[in-house]
Amino acid sequence: MLKNEANPNISKTTRLPRKRFYRARAHSNPLSDSHFPVPISPSHVDYSLCYPQLFPPSKQVGNSKKIQFADIGCGFGGLLISLSTLFPETLMIGMELRDKVTEYVKERILALRVANPGQYNNVSVVRTNSMKYIPNYFEKGQLSKMFFLFPDPHFKEKNHRRRVISPHLLDEYAYALGVGGIMYTITDVEELGEWMKACLEGHPMFEALTDEELEADLVVKLLSTATEEGQKVARNGGQTFRAVYRRIVPTI
Ligand SMILES: C[S@@+](CC[C@H](N)C(=O)[O-])C[C@H]1O[C@@H](n2cnc3c(N)ncnc32)[C@H](O)[C@@H]1O
Numbered sequence: 246m247l248k249n250e251a252n253p254n255i256s257k258t259t260r261l262p263r264k265r266f267y268r269a270r271a272h273s274n275p276l277s278d279s280h281f282p283v284p285i286s287p288s289h290v291d292y293s294l295c296y297p298q299l300f301p302p303s304k305q306v307g308n309s310k311k312i313q314f315a316d317i318g319c320g321f322g323g324l325l326i327s328l329s330t331l332f333p334e335t336l337m338i339g340m341e342l343r344d345k346v347t348e349y350v351k352e353r354i355l356a357l358r359v360a361n362p363g364q365y366n367n368v369s370v371v372r373t374n375s376m377k378y379i380p381n382y383f384e385k386g387q388l389s390k391m392f393f394l395f396p397d398p399h400f401k402e403k404n405h406r407r408r409v410i411s412p413h414l415l416d417e418y419a420y421a422l423g424v425g426g427i428m429y430t431i432t433d434v435e436e437l438g439e440w441m442k443a444c445l446e447g448h449p450m451f452e453a454l455t456d457e458e459l460e461a462d463l464v465v466k467l468l469s470t471a472t473e474e475g476q477k478v479a480r481n482g483g484q485t486f487r488a489v490y491r492r493i494v495p496t497i
Pocket residue numbers: 272273275317318319320321322323340341342343346373374375376377393394395396397409472473474475
């Protein structure tokens with residue numbers, strides 16, 4: 246492996262990977278088959294690979310910590326990087342379909358770990374298709390936060406089945422989230438914002454946070470400010486549409 250100084254993908258001044266070397270197609274089709282390893286169950290997720298400082302291979306037994314936050318379609322990883330220091334005791338993971346983008350996030354995390362010893366050990370990223378493999382990664386009720394930030398809009402009606410929020414996929418997210426866990430969604434596409442809200446509103450296992458709860462939740466502010474897409478929207482003076490819901494036990 247090349248040293249940072251010799252690796253042209255890494256900036257000499259910031260020591261962070263440079264995005265222009267990780268260019269990827271704007272979109273991947275989540276319904277087409279991709280080829281990457283998938284754990285056969287949550288107990289097969291290799292925590293020593295994701296969090297090597299916290300799960301050294303020799304000491305796997307004894308650390309029963311599990312991933313609690315999942316950023317679905319994490320893109321370039323801005324939210325995770327902010328959450329990592331805000332919740333240093335929480336394990337979190339980004340799930341990203343595009344391979345170059347996943348590589349970028351991996352390099353970004355590695356560089357931050359080197360530059361800040363003892364930090365960023367709780368954050369990781371995997372290349373995967375979240376529409377297919379959420380149950381392979383998380384046990385029932387394992388997660389306390391899930392993020393769906395600026396997801397691809399898939400405007401055409403025939404492509405709505407590619408959207409990461411749908412009534413059917415909400416069943417999976419409700420399974421992975423513990424009772425009281427929070428789903429955060431945000432978009433700059435009004436029609437998609439209405440779609441995500443309607444799906445959540447119509448699902449018996451989710452209820453909207455109140456305005457007071459949204460105001461008190463530190464993470465809500467990060468949805469726009471810490472994500473690369475949110476920053477782009479802010480630069481262009483665009484509007485955003487948010488839906489934040491709690492996993493509840495349905496009333497019969
Ligand atoms: C518009 S970007 C938003 C990135 C990031 N959340 C942000 O706000 O900056 C949407 C991301 O979701 C990823 N994505 C789309 N479908 C996915 C899927 N089924 N599984 C995992 N990632 C997916 C895309 O590759 C893309 O990087």
